[in-house]
Each structure stands twice: as C-alpha cells, then as structure tokens.
Amino acid sequence: MTPAQAVANGGRENFVPCRRPAAQAVPELAALAFLPFRFFLAGRSAISIAVSNTFRLGILGSGQGSNFVAIADAISAGKIPAEIGIVLSDVAEAGILAHARTRNLPAQFIAPGKFRTKLDEDAERAFVAALSAANVDLIVLAGFMRVLKGDFLRAFEGRIVNIHPSLLPCFPGLHSWKQALDHGVKVAGCTVHFVDAGVDSGAIIGQSAVPVVDDDTPETLHQRIHAAEHELYPRCVAALARRAITVVGRRVIWQP
Numbered sequence: 001m002t003p004a005q006a007v008a009n010g011g012r013e014n015f016v017p018c019r020r021p022a023a024q025a026v027p028e029l030a031a032l033a034f035l036p037f038r039f040f041l042a043g044r045s046a047i048s049i050a051v052s053n054t055f056r057l058g059i060l061g062s063g064q065g066s067n068f069v070a071i072a073d074a075i076s077a078g079k080i081p082a083e084i085g086i087v088l089s090d091v092a093e094a095g096i097l098a099h100a101r102t103r104n105l106p107a108q109f110i111a112p113g114k115f116r117t118k119l120d121e122d123a124e125r126a127f128v129a130a131l132s133a134a135n136v137d138l139i140v141l142a143g144f145m146r147v148l149k150g151d152f153l154r155a156f157e158g159r160i161v162n163i164h165p166s167l168l169p170c171f172p173g174l175h176s177w178k179q180a181l182d183h184g185v186k187v188a189g190c191t192v193h194f195v196d197a198g199v200d201s202g203a204i205i206g207q208s209a210v211p212v213v214d215d216d217t218p219e220t221l222h223q224r225i226h227a228a229e230h231e232l233y234p235r236c237v238a239a240l241a242r243r244a245i246t247v248v249g250r251r252v253i254w255q256p
C-alpha cells in the first residue's frame with residue numbers, strides 16, 4: 001500500500017514491508033515462520049527445516065559505500081534487527097561491493113545498460129530478479145546514482161528508501177551541499193525518504209540538521225552532512241525493520 005492508498009484507506013497504515021514472494025508462493029512456509037526456527041516433522045527421520053523470519057535488506061550503491069558500512073556496523077552491533085540479503089551496484093569497481101565482500105555478504109555488479117542516469121530494461125529486470133531471489137523486505141539506496149523507474153518501483157512499491165544530502169524538499173538532485181552553500185542557508189543536513197516516481201520527492205522518514213559555518217567549502221559541508229548520514233540512516237532503517245513506522249498521507253509517524 002502506498003502512502004496515497006493509505007489516505008484512501010482511512011488515513012492510517014502500519015508500515016509492514018515484509019511481503020516476500022517466496023512466502024506467498026508457499027503458504028505453508030509462511031505459516032511455519034511463526035513456529036520456532038527448528039521445526040521437526042513427526043516420524044523417526046526428524047527432518048528439520050530452518051525458517052528465518054529476519055527482516056532482510058537489499059542495499060544498492062554506486063560509490064564508496066560509507067552509508068552501507070554504517071548500516072552493516074549497526075546490524076553487527078545489534079542496533080538494527082535485520083540482515084543484509086544482497087548488495088548490488090551498477091559500478092563494477094564501487095567501494096560498496098568491496099566492503100560487502102570483505103564482510104562475506106553476497107555482492108554483485110549488474111551492468112546498467114545504455115543510459116547514463118537510469119537503468120535500461122534488461123538491467124532493471126536483472127536488478128529486480130536479484131533482489132527478489134534474495135528475498136528482501138526493504139531496498140536501501142545508499143548512494144545509488146540511477147533514477148529508478150516503472151517496473152522496478154512497481155515490483156517493490158512502498159519498500160524502497162533513499163538518503164539524500166539535503167533537508168528536503170530543499171535542494172533535490174545533484175550536489176545538494178553545493179546548492180545549499182550557494183543559496184546561503186545557515187542550516188543544511190540530510191533526509192531519509194521513501195522512493196516514489198519523482199526525484200527525491202517521496203514521504204520523509206527522518207532528517208538530521210547540521211550547521212553551515214562561514215568558512216565552509218563544498219567539501220567541508222559535504223563531510224559534515226556525510227557524518228550526519230551515518231547516524232541518521234541506521235536509525236531510520238532500524239525503525240523500519242522494527243515495523244515502528246506508520247504512514248499517514250505524506251506524514252511518516254514513528255511509534256515509540
């Protein structure tokens with residue numbers, strides 16, 4: 001259910017992003033998920049089936065992957081009740097893939113195809129297939145530099161989040177920290193939001209502000225915003241994994 005559908009539905013929607021196709025296709029497996037992890041069938045052969053109900057993340061990035069590292073560290077520290085199912089990149093040599101491999105996580109490069117700012121149809125299909133096969137509940141964009149379109153958005157509607165280096169709706173698009181500096185704002189920051197068909201336009205989940213100081217350069221301001229991202233993104237992903245998020249129209253409410 002999208003935020004818009006939630007409005008049509010009476011206004012409130014508990015965010016329940018766990019709609020895994022595998023569990024839907026095999027209802028008896030979905031039922032088993034409520035049982036203890038090890039399920040013994042009657043009889044002497046005692047076949048055991050391990051069923052994991054852990055919230056699974058698919059993380060997409062094109063760059064160095066510092067937000068991926070912050071999220072992976074928060075999971076390791078027990079601050080996010082989730083596991084990383086797959087890490088994907090449209091850039092073969094992206095740092096995010098190297099970080100994922102160092103942590104023994106499944107990591108894959110998928111060629112983006114012929115366009116510069118979006119995935120072509122084959123690439124889009126390959127991304128959707130890899131994420132579906134990894135059985136992910138939430139897709140976390142961490143510096144993924146391509147705009148997601150039609151079939152991708154439809155496949156994971158309401159289950160894609162992004163981090164943007166500005167206090168949206170100010171300064172969407174590229175080089176937001178430079179836009180902020182050029183505009184002369186005194187406060188900048190970052191935003192975690194749901195992804196919709198627009199550019200940096202989905203419902204806002206969380207924001208973090210940082211000061212702009214007089215001798216800031218684009219680099220120093222970007223660095224300060226980046227540091228704030230590493231605290232904000234894990235906090236938002238943790239709330240989503242705990243299903244402690246309710247969407248009311250464009251407003252995203254955090255449960256205690």
Ligand code: GRF
Nearest residue numbers: 063064065066067143164165
């Ligand atoms: C971050 O600044 C984020 O806001 C933007 O892309 C950058 C990714 O950085 N969407 P990293 O690859 O996570 O270090």
